[in-house]
Amino acid sequence: MPPKRRLCILVDAYLDLFTAKTAVGLLRHCPDEVVAVLSAPNAGKNLAEIVGVGAGVPIVASIEEALPQRPDHLVLGVALPGGQVPPAWRAMMLAALANGMDILNGLHQRLSTDEQLAAAAAAAGRRIIDVRTPPPLTEVGLMKATTTRAKRILTVGTDCNLGKRVTALEMVHALRGRGRQAEFVPTGQTGVMIAGWGIAIDAVVSDFVSGAVEQMVLTKGDAEFILVEGQGSILHPSFSGVTLSLIHGAMPDGMILCHAPLRRTLRHTDVTFPPLDQWVRLHESLMTPLHPSRVIGVALNTFGMDDAAARAAVANASKVTGLPATDVIRFGPLPLVEAVEGM
């Protein structure tokens, strides 16, 4: 295990479940690594009351106020439209570098090549890590992932931003709790920040996405189970190509279908969702000719529903697909974990 990091997460005014997706992901899955959240408009408030996770983590108003927590990383923990870093954050980043922190940047804008920041980092002996800047890649995917000893499980989804990363991470956690050797393969900026390694594949040149996934899967090939973080949706017109490259790079033995029952249309479109059993067949038909692969369970994101409605939604998903279903946050991942162990 790598040494624990001490993360100060900068979200500024953007402390909500969608824009601060990276911050919320780190709070949920690296709770013992986050030492402070930097958000001047929310300083002193109760973090868990605002985003549902992060109980006990202080919200501070400045880098200086975070220093007693001895942070060693400043994380830019928001996904802003356009991917640019707000100019007002420069002073905070310089203060972080001067106070011995590395910078972990999940936005599209590259900071490691910014002259002023690079000079400040060099002077302080710190690093600026642009998570969205992939390493040089030249390999295309060629089904080499099928050679792993590990069973490969990929979370797929009916849309973006509905729990594919959370589902994979909760399953890894639960499998390990049962004494199984399970590894997480991150494929998006938040997953990479949580895992401390990996490639944000949406920033990779399209020809090399499946190859990048294949290489990542192979590095964990000796585990019992590999849980690969899904991206997008095979029917989302913006991201479907990333999704299919990921499927064919990971060559999953099993897929977990993630869905949010309250969502009415594919994000940013007017497209309504086909029934879940159609999604199951479509995913399987894109894999079967290459490698036998089945959807083995359904992970619902029932956020915003009351408990009775959530239970009904889970029962209905199970009935429509004939598969085990759950909400991994509300009801726990056990039905999916058992499905994986039964593979």
Place this chain on the structure above:
Amino acid sequence: MPPKRRLCILVDAYLDLFTAKTAVGLLRHCPDEVVAVLSAPNAGKNLAEIVGVGAGVPIVASIEEALPQRPDHLVLGVALPGGQVPPAWRAMMLAALANGMDILNGLHQRLSTDEQLAAAAAAAGRRIIDVRTPPPLTEVGLMKATTTRAKRILTVGTDCNLGKRVTALEMVHALRGRGRQAEFVPTGQTGVMIAGWGIAIDAVVSDFVSGAVEQMVLTKGDAEFILVEGQGSILHPSFSGVTLSLIHGAMPDGMILCHAPLRRTLRHTDVTFPPLDQWVRLHESLMTPLHPSRVIGVALNTFGMDDAAARAAVANASKVTGLPATDVIRFGPLPLVEAVEGM
């Protein structure tokens, strides 16, 4: 119409149908623009006897030997594994620039930023165009292509390198011959060189491929028919993501399925081909939830078969799919053109 170019195509020792794919594409679809092929090992030979196209175009041994043909472009017309330019070509490129030619480079290696070549181009007042270097792109696809007046037709395929570009170009040519307003949208380096515009989408960051296709389609939206050059295959593990981004960026009203009956396995894999009707259903199931789209015809590449076998293959493809079928090179594109006109 843009003014005609006078192309000298450099293929060196790589004068075959696969490695010299770009050269052969230009010879087939821009026959009145190619003035010479530069291949010292084949100098003086009959081009049409070697690659089946290019009758009357001289094969020369050097830039100097090409000059009487007054070339204004040197085209790097091969697709080499790794995408690097052979070092021995540098002298030829410098000679071309010094003799008033632009350089059109279809390989992955970027030449416009090479110090020596850039200086030589500046001194000669010529340009180096890296076809595989996409423009800056920041838009994701959002089904805007559905707004075109033009019917959109996309060539799709069971594998890479079996005729998707040729089929689209032959259909444009035939439709225009029947007085219809048809436009070609190029999506690969050879298509871009032939059309003189466009984006090689396999070099685009994965998040922006569908957006790049969408923008290209919209520029031709006022035509009657848009024929979009397909790429890869939705089941090819190396390239499927590029293919699906292209499908969802172009939002085709109709698709033409391209297939090579003699091919036994997906290129570079051991995967055998599912039956054609399964390919038809799979392509339609990836479009129907977003926009009504049908496969409207089959284009076979019967290269290497005798005429009787080719006829039988076409009849069989038509029987299996219930769709019009042809080999656009051997038998002409009429059945597909009629299918498009009937949409």
